[in-house]
Amino acid sequence: MPPARKRPRSYDPARTRAAVLGQFGAVRDAVRRLDGEQLARPTRLDGWTVRELVAHIGMAVTAVHRAVALPAPAAADAVLLDWPFATAANSAAIDAFTRDLAAEHPDLDAYLADVDASLRDLLAEQRGTRLLRTNVGALSLDDYLVTRAVELVVHTDDLNAAVPGLDVPLDRQALAATTRLLADALAVKAPGGSTEVRVPPYAVVQCVEGPRHTRGTPPNVVETDPLTWVRLATGRLAWREALDAAMVSASGERADIGALLPVLT
Template identity: 40%
Template structure:
């Protein structure tokens, strides 16, 4: 299952671009709050710099993958991307890539993140969504890949905000897109019931949307 409509749906892609832009703006704004706390704990084994570096890859991979057009669609849906990358996501290379990406942001990571977003968001907005790009798991349409980047931006900016003691509340367009993908993934993996129980406080007391 995917959160993206049928090919050729311009309105759907425009909505996905707005969500991506909102998520990128939130990431840039939250990164600007770091100040001198780059070496403080971020998430798991990452410090704040590595967490920001990992999150920045949600922008940079869009740029680099678009620069490597695919010849065919090999992963046809947004949810399918997560199925295809599940083993990679659990591998030890993820942590090191986050540290490497953090180091690559240089002496002023906040400025580097702002510059990256200012370059990538217009790049995406200028595309139709039908472009074929080469991801780590094969060819995908931009319109199916982009929601994964919005989701990663939302989740990891929330991680960053929490690490900084800031409110972890994403802007509405980005949050809606991320939650839509969560629902699709829950249905795709047979976990919709457990997600609903958690969201209504049955299995996670104190957490309820009601």
């Protein structure tokens, strides 16, 4: 995937920070309620139990710590919209790191408490414009925190799927940022203006090559809710399954975007 050419939309830094802290706090509260049997349950992430999923959530947050510990790059050489297309390349290393973390931290509540406290200290000390070395290149701390919101929303949903009744709430701002970034990533992956993808109330994007729509009702429209979109965009839900279950509506000859999904793996 070539570097994103479209200028990424802006995200309010204060709201993003609050969203990351809020979503992580909701996960912490839920993990305290998990017993040994629940922690040993399988998840929809191949080979991971709930214990490993929780360890990975902590790891996703401490990626900020690891990046801050490195010397700051001289200049930014990536944009936020590059990030969704760079995650799969590190899957083997992420899997190994996650398994090691789960083994090293049998007390997950204590582990997440340490992560939470250290993140709050870090955010109090660091400017949002501080550049970080990330897996996609040099990004500002403010931009990288948007990716952490995405990780938290996606894996909170994984946690809820693995433990029925856990019902970890999704922070509204974190869900909004996740929806928008993944919708914008689709527009980068399939540039064009023939199809409108609507995810109310958070995002509307134009994508797919073909005749550009200018006014009135677009001839090709896809519409769904934010959580369904997140699942489609990350491969947690198949396009055909969503259509058959009426979880998504698609009208027009260019509205079948199944071949373009997922955008984040």
